Amino acid sequence: MTSPVLYAREQTIAVAEFRTVLAESGMDAIRPVEDEARLAAMLAGANLIVTARRAEDGKLIGISRSITDFSWVCYLAELAVSAEAQKLGIGQGLLAEMRRILGSGVSIVLQSVPEAVGFYQRAGMKPASDTFIYRRKQ
Numbered sequence: 001m002t003s004p005v006l007y008a009r010e011q012t013i014a015v016a017e018f019r020t021v022l023a024e025s026g027m028d029a030i031r032p033v034e035d036e037a038r039l040a041a042m043l044a045g046a047n048l049i050v051t052a053r054r055a056e057d058g059k060l061i062g063i064s065r066s067i068t069d070f071s072w073v074c075y076l077a078e079l080a081v082s083a084e085a086q087k088l089g090i091g092q093g094l095l096a097e098m099r100r101i102l103g104s105g106v107s108i109v110l111q112s113v114p115e116a117v118g119f120y121q122r123a124g125m126k127p128a129s130d131t132f133i134y135r136r137k138q
Contacts, residue, residue: 004054004055005052005053005054005055005061005062005085005090005093006052006053006054006055007050007051007052007093007094007096007097008050008051008053008097009048009049009050009051009097009101010049010050010051011049012043012044012049013043013049013051013060013063015036015039015040015043017060018039018042018043018060018063018065019033019036019039020060020082021060021061021062021063021080021081021082022078022080024082024083024084025080025081025082025083025086026083027078027080030113031078042065042077043065045067046065046066046067046077047066047067047068048064048065048066048067048068048070048074048098048101048102049063049064049065049066050063050064050066050094050097050098050101051063052081052085052090052093052094060082061081061082061084061085061090062079062080062081062082062085062090062091062093062094063078063079063080063094064076064078064079064094064095064097064098065077065078066098066108068102068106070102070106071105071106072105072106072107073106073107073108073109074098074102074106074107074108074109075109075110076098076108076109076110077110079091079094079095079110079116081094091119091123092123095108095123108125109128109131110125111131111133
């Protein structure tokens with residue numbers, strides 16, 4: 001991929017675009033990509049969506065979807081980058097844009113899949129041993 005990437009905060013994106021980037025990133029194995037209503041609800045419930053798009057054609061190649069109070073904490077629910085754009089700094093770019101928008105007074109918290117732990121460590125995030133979770137049933 002040689003074209004420049006445009007990062008932006010978007011109020012919402014189309015469910016089809018969201019589904020595509022999840023599938024192209026490999027997250028389709030752990031996200032409900034066949035449940036359009038649930039994907040729509042996930043997008044509607046997010047209040048910070050940052051996108052990475054190819055400048056040449058506007059194709060969505062990366063997304064971060066978060067829930068935040070813009071004051072204290074931000075929960076990063078997804079960070080997905082299409083396979084064609086992985087290893088090009090797009091994930092780092094999405095995190096940097098989130099941090100720019102949120103400012104230094106807001107913590108970013110996420111639950112990583114085991115395969116992505118190294119990425120978050122290289123991004124400078126620290127693991128938190130005092131995190132707790134009620135797992136979803138469906």
